[in-house]
Amino acid sequence: MEIRHPIHPRDAAQFSTERMRAEFLVQGLFQPGEVKWVYTHHDRMLIGGVVPVEAPVTVSQVPELHTEYLLERREIGIVNIGGPGTVTVDGEVYGLARRECLYVGLGKRTLSFGSVDRAQPARFYLVSAPAHQAYPTRKTGPQDAEFEQLGSDDQSNRRTLYRFIHANGVQSCQLMLGMTELAPNNLWNTMPAHLHDRRSEVYLYFDLDPAARVFHFFGEPGETRHLVVANEEAVISPSWSIHSGVGTRSYTFIWAMAGENYTFKDMDPVAMDDLR
Ligand SMILES: O=C[C@H](O)[C@@H](O)CC(=O)C(=O)O
Numbered sequence: 131m132e133i134r135h136p137i138h139p140r141d142a143a144q145f146s147t148e149r150m151r152a153e154f155l156v157q158g159l160f161q162p163g164e165v166k167w168v169y170t171h172h173d174r175m176l177i178g179g180v181v182p183v184e185a186p187v188t189v190s191q192v193p194e195l196h197t198e199y200l201l202e203r204r205e206i207g208i209v210n211i212g213g214p215g216t217v218t219v220d221g222e223v224y225g226l227a228r229r230e231c232l233y234v235g236l237g238k239r240t241l242s243f244g245s246v247d248r249a250q251p252a253r254f255y256l257v258s259a260p261a262h263q264a265y266p267t268r269k270t271g272p273q274d275a276e277f278e279q280l281g282s283d284d285q286s287n288r289r290t291l292y293r294f295i296h297a298n299g300v301q302s303c304q305l306m307l308g309m310t311e312l313a314p315n316n317l318w319n320t321m322p323a324h325l326h327d328r329r330s331e332v333y334l335y336f337d338l339d340p341a342a343r344v345f346h347f348f349g350e351p352g353e354t355r356h357l358v359v360a361n362e363e364a365v366i367s368p369s370w371s372i373h374s375g376v377g378t379r380s381y382t383f384i385w386a387m388a389g390e391n392y393t394f395k396d397m398d399p400v401a402m403d404d405l406r
Pocket residue numbers: 280289291309310319320321326331373385397
């Protein structure tokens with residue numbers, strides 16, 4: 131497992147492109163037949179990817195956590211961004227179609243990930259955070275989740291934001307997770323930008339053409355940087371950082387947050403005049 135240490139914004143402002151990418155960009159999460167984990171000390175979020183092909187991939191213990199099993203002191207959100215799949219939670223099977231989400235709470239011992247059709251394997255994106263209470267395993271998806279239409283064509287940021295795991299949806303201890311899909315020919319997300327010093331956030335960009343890139347904006351509002359992000363790569367956004375992007379082509383992304391205040395709307399808008 132890769133470990134990413136916490137970073138102070140004054141240090142980040144001095145980083146080269148290479149160092150920025152090493153600290154905040156997550157690549158190579160989706161490897162056939164494997165489970166990949168990246169642990170960030172920003173709110174102790176654990177970011178993972180699983181692509182089962184020939185056989186189911188089972189996740190029980192993650193040795194670096196020094197617990198008997200992954201969810202002994204954690205909860206997890208799972209989103210399938212590939213072909214149809216299944217997640218088996220302590221023997222109970224949940225089918226997860228493309229873009230569907232499953233929440234699994236504290237205390238479940240074994241997760242097993244499978245693909246329905248090996249010609250189009252499932253691609254499971256995982257985000258886990260520490261938890262102290264058990265909430266029921268629940269599935270949701272774009273069909274039944276709360277959503278909001280944001281932005282406008284004249285700002286090139288028209289998009290649909292689906293909230294999967296949150297206070298009015300699938301319940302959790304601290305993890306909040308959802309998906310934002312850009313409308314055709316709209317390329318900007320989360321601009322105007324915002325901050326929420328109470329929570330860290332992780333973005334996974336997907337359904338992006340392999341030759342296209344998202345320029346993800348990052349940093350304190352008065353000291354921004356960018357990361358050039360390819361399909362199925364993630365960005366760790368510390369609590370002091372804006373998180374916004376513009377694509378050279380259209381894309382969708384999964385956002386996940388952990389920290390304080392279990393309220394999606396707990397955000398501080400950043401004025402355009404304050405961006406540098
Ligand atoms: O704190 C919330 C997160 O940044 C995302 O929900 C923002 C987002 O998906 C969007 O505006 O499109």
